[in-house]
Amino acid sequence: xxxxxxxxxxxxxxxxxxxxxxxxxxxxxxxxxxxxxxxxxxxxxxxxxxxxxxxxxxxxxxxxxxxxxxxxxxxxxxxxxxxxxxxxxxxxxx
Numbered sequence: 001x002x003x004x005x006x007x008x009x010x011x012x013x014x015x016x017x018x019x020x021x022x023x024x025x026x027x028x029x030x031x032x033x034x035x036x037x038x039x040x041x042x043x044x045x046x047x048x049x050x051x052x053x054x055x056x057x058x059x060x061x062x063x064x065x066x067x068x069x070x071x072x073x074x075x076x077x078x079x080x081x082x083x084x085x086x087x088x089x090x091x092x093x094x
Contacts (some may be wrong), residue, residue: 005062023049023058 009030013064016032021026027033027050036043040053063070 008060020060022062023052023056024048024050026050074090 005022005025007025008018009017009019011017012032014032015030017030018035019027019031020028026048031044035041036045036050041051041059042053042056043050049056053059
């Protein structure tokens, strides 16, 4: 069974949606193509290059098996302090 790779999306008008996948993952058939090549996006749809910015830097990445603790430790100190004092991440303390 193919589980697929997770991605983020937001519904837009006309039944289409804004999508963000890991670099070079093809969008779904529901993507709104008008978002490509706007802002920092340097996708080259005709050559199968999606969801990258200048220098082929990705907009997103997938950390298989990562836990909330793993992600928390990757943050810089200021962000960890901010999260520990907010309700966003209730499993950690300053």
